[in-house]
Amino acid sequence: MDGLTIVEQRVIAIFFMAALFWILEPIPIYATSLLIIFLELIAISTKGLNFLVESGSPEKLGSLIPYKDILHTFASPIIILFLGGFFLAMAATKYRLDQNLAKVLLKPFGENPKWVMLGLMIITAVFSMFMSNTATTAMMLSILVPVMAVFLPGDKGRMAFTLAIPFAANIGGIGTPIGTPPNAVALKYLTGENYISFGEWMVMALPFVVVLLLIAWLLLLAIYPIKTEKIKLTIQGSWLKNRKAYIVYITFALTILMWLTDFVHGMNSYIVAMIPVAVFSAFDIINKNDLKNISWDVLWLVSGGIALGLALEASGLAERLVQTIPFGTFSPLLIISSITIVAMVMANFMSNTATANLLLPLVAALGISLSSLDAFGGNKMIIIAVTISCSMGMALPISTPPNALAFATGAIESKNMAKPGVIIALIGILLNYLLMYLLGIVGFFNVQ
Amino acid sequence: MQEQVNFEWIKEQFFSNEEKKLALAKGEILLESNQVNNRLFLVTKGKLQGFIKGMELENYPVLEASKNKFIGVYSYFAEGNRSYSRVMAVEDSEVYYYDKPLYDHTNEEMVSLAPFLISVVTNELVARQHFAKKMAMEKRMDVQRLLKAEKMATLGQMAAGLAHELNNSIGVLDGSLDRLRVFISQCIADGHFKDLASFFELGRDKGQQVSSEDARTRRKRYESLMKGLSSSQTRRLSKTGIEPLEIQQLIRKHPSAADRIYDLWEVGCTLYDMQVAATHATHVVKSVKQLGVTEHEWANDVEVNDTIEQALVIVKNLTKRVDTSIRLDENIPKTEACHGQLVQVWINLIKNAIESMIQHGTENPRLIVASTYSDTEIIIQVTDNGPGIPKNIIDRIFEPSFTTKVGGLSFGLGLGLSIVQRIITEHDGEIEVNSEAGNTQFILKLPLIN
Amino acid sequence: MDKLYVLCVDDQREVLNALTQDLEPFETSLMIEECESVNEAWEVMESIDANGDHVAILITDQVMPANTGVDLLKRAKSDPRFQDTRTVLLTGLATHQDTIDAINTAHLDNYVEKPWSKEGIHQIIKVLTTKYLLSKGIDYNEYTEVLDQQTLFETLRKTT
Incomplete structure (x- = not known):
């Protein structure tokens, strides 16, 4: 060199x-x-x-x-996007939107443990799309832990429930650009002709999240069958009904709506992210004390x-x-598969964000220069594929903060987490390939 | 030694001669003090005791002999052969005696008698030591009992003294309060605030009847109807129980009336509260006096229903917290009893019932006080639907200083039911307790005397 | 201006009256609420919270029928909604154990013995209101008459 x-x-x-x-x-x-x-x-x-x-x-x-x-x-636009997400999440927590939503959403799932678990996973996944995976996991575990006593001694269902939450949070994070930091890092490289809007991201990622979530649910039920026949989760609290609370509800809904409808109003997701920041500050919903709690x-x-x-x-x-490096001589499929697997392995042992920080600039450069990838969707495809792989780190307690939180409940051991974690990650990688293939077919990667 | 020396042998050898048998009736003297005695007695029936005279104690017992114990061992063996105590049969008794004096025995006889004599002496020594120990124990217990009784008596006296002192002070307060009330009422009715006198009277006659919860809902009405009032004004006015509509016009005309109404009401309320406090203090003093005994004003024309109604007045603060129903038979004849003490009984029973329900958090707490009568007795029942008295303590509830209440907060605690029992016993009455969860009933029966 | 509530809980009406009378000088800045039992207090706290207002200070007697003051304090402290609420135990009769419980499990801020002094309770209210405002990040400039300057300075020194 x-x-x-x-x-x-x-x-x-x-x-x-x-x-x-x-x-x-x-x-x-x-x-x-x-x-x-x-x-x-x-x-x-x-x-x-x-x-x-x-x-x-x-x-x-x-x-x-x-x-x-x-x-x-x-202060890059990506940082502002994340800041907007933080403001939304913080106001939602402060005005108990999260807890009350969870209460409402959980109701239709009844008391059959299987369905309750699915309900928990769906709610966790949805929340983690807009809140940090860690905060979502912390909230959902705080709902779950008090009822853990209902599990019969030796019932593996306890593990299934404990694992369901961090897994759902990790998977759910894939769903939106603000769901998890690697997605934001990816946005940095998805510019110009590769630009992807908030709504487009969700259209692309949501099916993946749904399928992987269902697989994770079935897998956990198969590995850790639930013996307990009934489980009742009670979530305290009622909807706040005051001016500030209404502002939070409306702003929350409005921001998400605007994120999804950029083609109507023309504002991109970065600018929309300033709406909650400005509104919540102006109405003293997020005050200077709360600013201290921003990550x-x-x-x-x-x-x-x-x-x-x-x-x-x-x-x-x-x-x-x-x-x-003569990448050109390598098979593009080999490149795709090896780099996604490297990303997944790295993410399991270190921070998902750091993994994305290290790999994505290289991958982005690779994507531009490698014409052989164009047939499969080019730069856009490989960046998205690697980004999704970065969220597949969920086999170990150290893989992600949600995993660490679940591990800290004491209901599971490392090996209990590793088994389903590895299987889900591998299925996730395969599903990732399938997604890229399908997206290629529908012309998602076609340069506008 | 030709034969085995044991008690049976001795009895057989020396104490079986029917001619040497004495029968003693209870109280009969066997030996006088200082009497010469050359006999050795064996008790076969009954019990005898030896007493010495002198010191401060008349007839202090020093020895005791029941069946198979010897009497006269000391005097038989001792120099001079004199009995040192007077031995008396404390029950109808029989004794056999051996009457050959020691000095009449030959040396040979003495040698063969030795085992017998040693056995008798040993027996006697053991018996006396036991007796001495028993006496010492009894004495110690006596002293303790005495000390306790003295302590209780002192407490009672102190309590009574205290009660007397307080009674005087409360009397003064009570009287002054009455005069003050009349005077202030007059001043307000005649003076500057005569238009607002009704608010003063409301406070004076009823006190604060509004619970904090009612006050909160009324406050909302004040806030919506009278926007000009400050938050402290609405809070205060809502406590008076006066509806906003009643005074809306008045306050609109004279804004200063908002504060004035509350102030006057509060002055009235203060007078009312002082009256309640004085009544309560009087009651407390009365209970204390009961501890110090004394005060027995018996009368032969006591209306039991009156005593119940008086008690209900005193515990009004409690009865308003539960659903209380009173079912008194109006035809109950007058009887001989102690009015004040009966009031005490009802107070204690009602307090116990209500406090247990409140403490337990019974839903829909309910208290029934009922009276009825037959030809020979008056029957009063106090029933509650509280948690009931646990089986394991139901036998102990009448013991003094027994309590289930945590912290010992309410007055006279632990003495309540023991006082009840004492008073009812003094009236020759009976108490019956039936208790299960959700239904506890005290049934008191007083003899009908006229 | 956010509504800050001071909740007084005592089963004796006379005590409540005396206490609220002493607190009247603060009534321009703070809302005073009276409750006669723990259950009532809890309902009031929940409704204050549901309105988006603040339960800033909870002053409670210890010995009451049904639930004790310490029960209430424990319940409040274990509820995320009232985590920042400042607590005062105002009592004439708390056992040693009650007090230990109050401090260890209910993180009591202040223990006041009956009879209280007006100045003492004023000072406590000021200090606790200031602490509450600061921990909630509410603009304290609107509450100048209930602020304790010393507490304010101590806390502000540590911020950037």
Whole structure:
């Protein structure tokens, strides 16, 4: 790999540092993100340290990245989209929309444990599309744990229920662009002709979520059959009926509606995301105390990923890498299958978001350069396929925060989680391929 | 030693001669104190005791002998052969005696008698030691009983003294309160606020009748009808129980009336509360006096129904919290009894019933107080639908200092039912308790005396 | 302006009257509610909450028929809706065990013995209202007359 510019070499160094830090976690993963941005700013930005950015001839140095572009990652549209999601979720929790919705939605599922479990999974999945997977899992587990005592001793149904929630949350996260951070990271690379709207994402991902959810349900029932004959979940509370609560209900509905109907009003999902931010702040529904509870770490983690992608792209390194390695000679199917499996394995052992942060910039570069992929849907297809694979990490307690929460209830052991987790992930990968195939047939990937 | 020395042998050898047998009736003296005695007695029936005279105690028992025990061991063996105590039959008794004095025995005889004598002496020593121990124990218990009785007596006296003192103070308060009430009522009726006097009277005569819950709903009406009132004004007015419509016009004309109405009502209410407190204090003092005994004003024309109604007045605060029904037979004749004590009985029974229902959280708590009579007795029943008295404690409820109430909060606790029992016993009456969950009934029967 | 409630719970009406009389100076900023039993208090708390208003301070007697004050405090603290509600046990008769329970399981903020002093209860109300406002992130500038400056300064020092 001769002829690398200095900037490119530095990007490689930062990339490897990021990979090592995200995998081994010597510092918190969001801190790694901040470190990436900081290092990029001093080493490869137009306003970096003198002796670092003025050494050698311009050809040798390579192209520096405007510092503003790097700082912009903190407020990139994707971050705003997520912030909007956070505001929605926070207001929903504060005004008990989540709990009351869960109460209403759970009612039709009766008291037969099988159906109750399906109900729980559907509600968890739906909620995790708009709230963080972790918050959804925490809420649903808090509803479930008090009734765990009804399970007969030795009834494996206890495990089925405990696992159903984190699995449903992980799967549900795939459903919308704001469902889980990897989706947001993917949006960064789905620009221009590959642009995908909120509604389009849901049209594409929802069938996948539904099918995988049903499979997960049947699988859990098969592995951990429920002996208990009746289970009754009681959710406390009643609908709040005051001005602020109504504002929350209306804004919530309106925002989702606007996200789905961008073709009518023309505002893209990033701009729509500002609606809850503005409305809830203006009406003091989210006050400054609540702002403290926003997961800034998640936002910064995504920012770091975006900054890393920016550096790879802007320095021209991504393109060069892809050109250097003879991917063209490999079978496109082999490339697709190996990279999705790598993503799934990585996501099982480290943060899903960090996985997306590391893999997606490479994949995006690969997709552009690899003409052999075009037959299968090209860049758009492979980015989506890898993004979905990033959400397949659910075999271990450390795979995702929802898994860790379920594990912490003490109702399950690692091996109880690993067995269905691995099976669901593998089925998910296969289903992923099927989805890509079908999407290809219906012309979803066709460049507009 | 030719034969086995045992008690049967001794009895056979020395104490079986029918000629040397004495029969003693109860109270008959066997030996006088200081009398010369050369006989050794064996008791075969009844019981004898030895007493010494002197000190402060008349006839202090020092020894006791029942069947198969010896008497006269000391004097028979001792120098001078004098009995040191007076031995008397405390029951009808029979004794055999051996009457050959010790000094008449030859040396040979003594040798052969030795086992016999040793056995007798040992027997005697053991008997005396046992007796001494028993006496010591009894004495200790006596002392304890005495101390306890003294303590109770002191408590009772203290309580009575306290009650007397308080009684005086309460009397003063009660009287002054009456005068104050008359005076304030007059002032208000004649003075500056005479238009608003009815609100004062409402408070004075009825007190606060509104529960916090009622007040809340009424407050909403105030808020919607009279927008100009502040939140503290609506809260206060809603407590008076006056409907907003009654005073809407008045307040519209004179906005300051909103505060004035409450103030006047509150002054009235304060007077009412003081009256209630004084009555309550009087009742408490009365209960305390009961502990210190005394006060027995018996009369032969006591109306039992009156006593019940008086009790109900005193515990009104409690009875309003449950569904109370009173079924008194108006034809009950007058009887001889202690009015004040009967009131105490009803108070205690009603309090117990209601407090147990409230504490248990009984749904639809219900109390029935009923009276009826026959030719010979008056029967009063106090019935509640509370949790009932557990089987394991039902036998103990009349013991003093028995209580099921946590914390011991209400006055006279643990003494309630023991007082009831004492009073009813003094009236030659009977108490019967039937209890199961949801139905507890105290039935009291008082003899009809006229 | 959010409505902040101070709930007084005591089965003795006279005590409630005396207490609310002492709290009257705050009535321009705070809503005072009186309840005669734990169950009633709970209903009131739920309705306040359902209206989107705040149960800021709960002052309760310990010894009452049916449920005790500590029961109420425990129930409130274990309910996410009333997590930030500040609590005062106002009692003349709480056993050692009750008090321990109140502190350990109901995270009691303040223990006041009857008879209380007016100034004392005023100070407590101010401190607890301030704490409540800060923990809820409500704009405290509208409640100046019930703010305890010291508490305010202490807390604000730690924010950015």
